[in-house]
Structures are given as C-alpha cells and as structure tokens.
Amino acid sequence: MTEGCAGEEGLIQLLDKDGVRVSTPENEAYRDQAAGVDGEDLRAMYRAMLLTRRFDDEATSLQRQGELALFAQARGQEAAQVGSAFALAPQDYVFPSYREHGVLEVRGVDPVDRLRLFRGVDHGGWDPAEHNAHLYTLVLGSQVLHATGYAMGIQRDGLVGTGDPARDRAVVVYFGDGTTSQGDVHEAMVFAAVNNAPQVFFLQNNQWAISEPTSRQTRVPLADRGLGYGIPSVRVDGNDVLACYAATLDALERAHSGGGPTLVEAFTYRMGAHTTSDDPTRYREAAEEEHWARRDPIDRLAALLRAEGEWDQEWAAALDAESDALGERLRTEVRLLGAPPAGSMFEHVYATEHATVAEERAWMAEYEQFEEANP
Amino acid sequence: MSTPTVTLRPAPTPALGATPAPGAPPAPGATPAGSVTRAAPGAPVAAPPSDVQTLAMAGAINLALRDSLAGDDKVLLMGEDIGPLGGVFRVTDGLHAEFGDRRVVDTPLAESGIVGTAIGLALCGYRPVCEIQFDGFVFPAFDQITTQLAKMHYRSGGRLQVPVVIRIPYGGGIGAVEHHSESPEALFAHTAGLRIVTPSTPQDAYDLLRAAIASPDPVIYLEPKGRYWSKGEVERGASPAAGVLDTAHVVRDGTDVTLVSYGPTVATALQAADTLATEGTSAEVVDLRSLSPLDLPAVIASVRRTGRCVVVHEAPTAHGVGAEVVSRVTEEAFHSLEAPVLRVGGFHTPYPVAKLEHSYLPSVDRVLDAVDRSLAY
Numbered sequence: 001m002t003e004g005c006a007g008e009e010g011l012i013q014l015l016d017k018d019g020v021r022v023s024t025p026e027n028e029a030y031r032d033q034a035a036g037v038d039g040e041d042l043r044a045m046y047r048a049m050l051l052t053r054r055f056d057d058e059a060t061s062l063q064r065q066g067e068l069a070l071f072a073q074a075r076g077q078e079a080a081q082v083g084s085a086f087a088l089a090p091q092d093y094v095f096p097s098y099r100e101h102g103v104l105e106v107r108g109v110d111p112v113d114r115l116r117l118f119r120g121v122d123h124g125g126w127d128p129a130e131h132n133a134h135l136y137t138l139v140l141g142s143q144v145l146h147a148t149g150y151a152m153g154i155q156r157d158g159l160v161g162t163g164d165p166a167r168d169r170a171v172v173v174y175f176g177d178g179t180t181s182q183g184d185v186h187e188a189m190v191f192a193a194v195n196n197a198p199q200v201f202f203l204q205n206n207q208w209a210i211s212e213p214t215s216r217q218t219r220v221p222l223a224d225r226g227l228g229y230g231i232p233s234v235r236v237d238g239n240d241v242l243a244c245y246a247a248t249l250d251a252l253e254r255a256h257s258g259g260g261p262t263l264v265e266a267f268t269y270r271m272g273a274h275t276t277s278d279d280p281t282r283y284r285e286a287a288e289e290e291h292w293a294r295r296d297p298i299d300r301l302a303a304l305l306r307a308e309g310e311w312d313q314e315w316a317a318a319l320d321a322e323s324d325a326l327g328e329r330l331r332t333e334v335r336l337l338g339a340p341p342a343g344s345m346f347e348h349v350y351a352t353e354h355a356t357v358a359e360e361r362a363w364m365a366e367y368e369q370f371e372e373a374n375p
Numbered sequence: 376m377s378t379p380t381v382t383l384r385p386a387p388t389p390a391l392g393a394t395p396a397p398g399a400p401p402a403p404g405a406t407p408a409g410s411v412t413r414a415a416p417g418a419p420v421a422a423p424p425s426d427v428q429t430l431a432m433a434g435a436i437n438l439a440l441r442d443s444l445a446g447d448d449k450v451l452l453m454g455e456d457i458g459p460l461g462g463v464f465r466v467t468d469g470l471h472a473e474f475g476d477r478r479v480v481d482t483p484l485a486e487s488g489i490v491g492t493a494i495g496l497a498l499c500g501y502r503p504v505c506e507i508q509f510d511g512f513v514f515p516a517f518d519q520i521t522t523q524l525a526k527m528h529y530r531s532g533g534r535l536q537v538p539v540v541i542r543i544p545y546g547g548g549i550g551a552v553e554h555h556s557e558s559p560e561a562l563f564a565h566t567a568g569l570r571i572v573t574p575s576t577p578q579d580a581y582d583l584l585r586a587a588i589a590s591p592d593p594v595i596y597l598e599p600k601g602r603y604w605s606k607g608e609v610e611r612g613a614s615p616a617a618g619v620l621d622t623a624h625v626v627r628d629g630t631d632v633t634l635v636s637y638g639p640t641v642a643t644a645l646q647a648a649d650t651l652a653t654e655g656t657s658a659e660v661v662d663l664r665s666l667s668p669l670d671l672p673a674v675i676a677s678v679r680r681t682g683r684c685v686v687v688h689e690a691p692t693a694h695g696v697g698a699e700v701v702s703r704v705t706e707e708a709f710h711s712l713e714a715p716v717l718r719v720g721g722f723h724t725p726y727p728v729a730k731l732e733h734s735y736l737p738s739v740d741r742v743l744d745a746v747d748r749s750l751a752y
Contacts, residue, residue, distance in 0.1 A: 187488030
C-alpha cells in the first residue's frame with residue numbers, strides 16, 4: 001500500500017545520502033538557489049542541527065527523569081527544519097506545530113523557553129513578536145489556517161511585491177504528514193490559493209503519524225495534493241539540508257514577489273518516537289530504523305563539510321563544547337522552572353476584565369489566605 | 376454545511392413566529408452606554424437628537440459595521456455571500472460597494488477557514504468581523520473558536536491579542552429547515568476566553584456591535600434573526616461607547632416577579648409583562664445583553680426587589696444559560712426568594728421541525744404559566 005505515496009524516488013536532491021553534491025537537470029534551479037551558500041553558512045547550518053539534536057537528547061533525558069511531562073523529538077528532521085529556516089528573511093513569520101525545535105533554534109528562541117510548555121509551567125513560552133515565530137500549536141492543523149490569515153494580513157499591509165527584499169514578507173507554516181488529513185489544511189490551501197497568499201506550506205513527511213504510516217493518510221504523494229488547489233508543489237529530500245534550503249528559498253521568492261503559495265514536501269524520517277509516551281517497537285521494524293539511521297541528516301552534512309575541506313577541527317571542538325554547555329544549562333535551568341503561583345491561572349484569560357474571572361480569582365486568593373492561616 | 380437555497384433566504388419582511396406583532400413596545404431602556412439603566416415607565420420621551428434614525432435591527436447592524444469600517448482601517452468583514460449579495464439576510468448590504476474587496480471579503484464556503492484565517496489576520500494586526508451564515512453552521516468553526524481563538528491571549532501570557540468578532544444569526548420562529556433556527560449560546564458561554572453578547576433592540580444591536588469590534592477580546596455576537604426586521608430608534612455614536620459589553624438593562628420596572636431574558640425572548644417577556652399587568656401582577660424585565668460575563672449584580676438586585684424570578688430563553692433549558700442564572704440567583708439571593716427560580720425554554724431535543732417550533736419555543740403563555748407557578752408557591 002505504500003507505492004502510491006512515492007517514497008525516496010523522485011525527490012529533489014542537492015546532496016546524496018553520502019553527502020556528495022548531485023547535479024541533474026531536475027535540480028538545476030535549486031542548485032542556483034543554493035549557489036550563495038558558502039562554507040561558513042554550511043557550518044552555521046551544521047551548528048543549528050547539532051544543537052537541535054543535543055536539545056532533543058537532553059529534553060528526552062529530562063522527561064525520563066520526570067522533569068518534563070512530555071517531549072516530542074525532532075530527531076531525524078533537523079535538515080528539513082534548519083534548512084528551511086535558514087531561507088527565511090528576518091521579517092518573515094513562521095508558524096510551527098510542536099516539533100519544530102530546529103526552526104526555533106534558527107529563529108533564536110531560547111531553548112529553555114522552548115521547554116516551558118513541556119515542563120507544564122506555560123502554554124506558550126516566548127514572545128512571538130520578538131522572533132517572528134508563533135507559539136507551538138498542539139491541535140493538528142489549526143496553525144495552518146492561522147498562517148494563511150496572517151499571510152492575508154501581509155497582503156493588506158502592502159508588503160508583497162514591493163521589490164525591496166528588506167520589506168517583502170511571507171509566512172512559512174510547518175505541519176506533518178498526519179496533519180494533511182485534517183480539514184483545516186484543506187481549507188488553508190483553498191483560502192491561500194484563491195487569495196494568492198504569500199505563504200509556504202512546509203510539510204515534513206516523516207512517514208509516521210504516531211503509529212500510522214503515510215499510507216493511512218494518502219494514496220498519492222502528498223505534494224501532488226497541492227496541484228489540485230493550483231498551488232505549485234515540490235518534493236525534496238528532507239534529509240538534505242541544501243535541498244530544503246533551496247526549495248524554501250524558491251518558494252519564499254515566489255511568495256515575496258506576489259506569486260502566491262507553494263507546497264514543499266520534505267520527505268524525511270522520524271528517527272525517534274512520536275513523543276516520550278510512544279513506543280515505535282510496537283508498529284515498525286528495526287530494519288527500517290537502521291535504513292534511515294544510515295541517512296542521518298547530520299552525518300550527511302558532516303560528510304559534505306569534510307569532503308569540501310570545510311571541516312575545521314578547532315571549530316568542531318568548540319561546537320562540541322557549546323553543545324555540552326547547552327546540555328548543562330538545560331539540565332540546570334529547566335529544573336529551576338517552578339510552578340507559577342495558583343493565582344496566575346486567572347491572568348490573561350481576557351484582555352479586559354471579566355466579572356466571572358475576577359470573582360473566581362478573588363475567591364481563590366481568599367481561600368489560599370485562609371489555608372495559609374489555618375494549615 | 377451548505378449554502379441555503381433561495382427559499383431559505385428570508386425576504387426583508389417581519390419574521391414569523393414567536394416575536395411579537397409589529398407595534399410591540401420597544402425596549403424603553405435602550406440608552407447606549409453605562410451601567411445598568413432603568414427606564415421608568417411613562418417617563419417623558421426626550422426629543423431625539425438629530426443623529427437618531429429609525430432602523431430595523433438588520434439596518435442597525437449594517438450601520439455599526441459601516442461606522443466601524445469607516446472608523447478603523449484595520450476592521451474587515453469576512454463571510455459567505457456578504458459581498459455583492461449583502462449576505463443572505465442583507466445585513467452587509469452596500470458595504471462591499473463602499474469598502475471594496477479587501478475589506479468586505481466573500482470567503483470560500485468553509486467556516487473553520489473563516490475563523491482560522493480571521494485569527495491569523497488578527498495576529499497580523501487586523502480586526503476581522505466574521506459572519507457565520509446560520510447558527511447551525513458554526514460547528515465546523517467550533518474547533519478554531521474554542522481551542523484557538525478563546526485561548527490565544529491566555530496561552531501567550533497576554534502577548535497576543537485576537538480581536539475577532541463572530542456574528543451569528545441565531546434563534547427560531549421563522550419557519551426554517553433543519554440547522555437554521557438553533558440557539559448555541561451555552562456552548563460558547565462555557566468556554567473561557569470568549570465574550571458573548573446578544574441584542575434585543577436596534578439600538579443595542581448598534582452599540583454592542585461597535586463595542587464588540589473595538590474590544591481586544593474575541594466576541595461572539597449573536598443576532599436574533601427573528602428580530603432582524605423589528606424597528607426602533609438608533610442613535611449613532613461617534614465612537615464605540617465604553618462599558619456597554621458587560622451590562623444588563625432593566626427594560627421594564629416591576630415589583631412582583633423578575634423575568635430574565637435576552638435576544639429574541641426579551642420581546643416575549645415584555646409581552647408577558649403586559650398581560651400580567653392587566654391581571655394586576657407587576658413584572659420587571661431584565662435584558663441580559665451579555666451572556667459572558669453575566670451582569671449578575673443587575674439580576675440579583677432585581678430579584679431582591681421582587682422575590683421571584685423566571686428565566687426565559689429559546690435554547691434548551693438543560694445545561695443552559697438559564698441554569699447558570701438560576702444557580703447564581705439561588706446562591707446570592709436565597710433569603711430574598713419567595714419561590715424557586717424557574718426556567719422557560721427549549722427542550723432537550725434537537726430543534727424540531729418548523730411545523731412544531733411554536734410548541735418548542737417559549738411562548739407568552741408558557742411564560743405566564745411559569746409566573747403563575749412562581750406566584751402560587
């Protein structure tokens with residue numbers, strides 16, 4: 001039942017699985033898009049990917065120690081996330097789902113803040129305006145429509161097709177293969193298409209929606225769905241950071257210039273479990289995991305850096321130290337994130353005073369005072 | 376979800392049904408702003424200022440939309456058939472011609488899409504006013520409204536505001552087919568993060584809508600479609616009046632029993648009060664106007680005066696807004712009560728077929744029956 005969903009065949013690739021540059025007529029336009037990526041850029045991408053992997057590992061350990069309620073790893077999807085995020089202009093706005101730790105790494109969202117939600121001390125954790133990065137969204141597909149609406153706002157602001165790369169804005173929304181079955185994704189593509197919205201639909205097909213393979217969501221390659229809406233679509237190798245970067249940059253150029261939305265399907269693999277509550281041994285084969293372990297996106301970029309003489313031993317050692325420092329900081333600071341005061345649950349329910357909330361907040365304060373006075 | 380066929384689109388004539396006959400008394404206490412207002416019966420009618428006009432409720436809503444669009448470039452309207460057609464009830468008539476495609480947006484026929492994109496527009500600094508075509512068609516958007524719209528300000532720690540207004544024609548009595556006559560207010564009132572208002576007069580329709588659009592909170596604005604063509608005087612405001620969103624109005628003074636109602640049933644309660652007056656019973660009528668929050672001080676003050684209370688709404692009484700009013704009145708005014716607080720409303724059935732709706736909807740007779748039971752206690 002998987003043949004209809006395509007798979008690894010026909011993907012746009014700039015690096016093969018061993019990190020060797022690929023040159024084909026099909027990828028020529030994308031090679032051009034990535035032509036400006038130099039060694040320093042590649043090392044910056046590698047750094048973001050490696051720190052995202054470390055973030056994943058530390059957060060998973062913290063969950064195992066009971067310090068986080070839950071955690072959803074990005075493991076295996078670092079190239080898709082970091083590559084696409086590197087294509088963003090600072091003024092572009094991103095809507096993540098809940099697994100885009102690599103995107104938020106690139107957008108500069110503090111890693112401790114990214115764990116507040118999983119720690120159970122905040123439903124958000126950072127200021128979206130500061131990073132042009134929206135909060136995580138846990139209801140599948142809701143953020144895809146928000147992104148379309150935001151893009152419609154950008155159109156009304158007159159910030160599409162100005163010809164000034166520092167002014168033109170677009171939106172990139174992240175979602176997964178399971179989420180493509182949600183009606184909100186369909187509606188978002190309808191709205192984006194008819195409004196010609198400056199939006200990139202960045203679909204990470206990691207092949208598993210918890211326990212369900214992509215064949216439970218679709219009989220055709222997911223990128224093909226875009227065509228039905230009149231949305232240009234492309235399938236790229238999601239473990240190839242350069243291909244993800246180039247395809248997103250291409251889509252963003254279209255959006256910025258007034259060319260409307262694009263669907264990018266990044267075909268990748270969820271190397272870890274869906275979340276720390278999941279057990280993939282119940283539904284997938286070890287052989288499959290081994291197949292994809294040989295396609296680890298971080299190894300692929302490391303191979304390219306080495307082959308092209310861009311791997312600097314001193315730089316690598318410093319990066320390892322930075323990664324260790326990140327781990328140390330997460331282990332320390334996450335544990336210090338204590339429960340907020342009970343009264344804070346009443347804050348920000350409304351932007352203006354609401355009598356019911358005010359009354360219940362006052363009751364709670366009085367109750368707590370009484371409890372304190374009468375232990 | 377479907378676009379209703381032409382036969383479902385009411386002609387601009389007075390609605391059938393539970394609403395009172397033309398000429399029924401307009402709510403006298405319809406002053407635009409401030410806290411609870413009390414209109415003394417028989418008080419001299421002030422000479423209307425020059426900017427007062429007589430409008431049907433639909434026209435008052437149209438005027439509020441027009442004034443809001445004119446007053447703030449960030450306001451835009453979104454909905455199905457609201458453009459050149461002017462909406463299936465013609466509430467947005469003329470606005471597309473005046474404000475154009477970018478500000479009066481005919482959307483795809485997808486309610487979740489309307490509300491979901493409205494949230495995104497709000498995050499981008501806009502103030503979208505969404506029209507849901509009929510009450511029964513709001514549910515595809517229920518997920519976006521309850522899991523996203525209601526929680527965005529909260530989950531962002533107050534960093535993100537989503538000033539979205541969702542207009543929903545609601546209520547029955549117009550002889551419509553399935554899904555076109557429902558009263559879903561309790562489903563929204565149960566959700567923290569939403570404000571819910573519903574007018575019963577053209578003046579309130581104007582004031583509440585302008586205030587809803589100006590509010591930084593998401594507001595569900597429920598339009599009693601059976602009252603769309605009832606007329607009243609409307610005074611335009613230069614800017615949205617402050618403090619109108621959360622306040623009830625005492626629309627008729629009385630001493631023996633308090634009738635609490637809102638939206639379409641305010642007229643029913645006023646008619647019942649007229650009848651009661653001929654029988655020597657003085658009924659006070661409170662128009663809640665706001666369902667979240669409830670203006671409990673206004674209700675409780677009234678019940679303390681009268682000692683009896685009957686709540687009237689079209690929605691099913693089970694688990695409804697009336698249940699909340701009864702509970703709070705019992706908690707706060709227990710020692711003032713001469714009788715249990717009673718409810719008159721719809722039943723725990725799906726909204727019935729049109730040929731039965733007049734047995735389902737709270738009629739004047741059923742209100743009188745409840746008042747009799749209260750007085751006899």
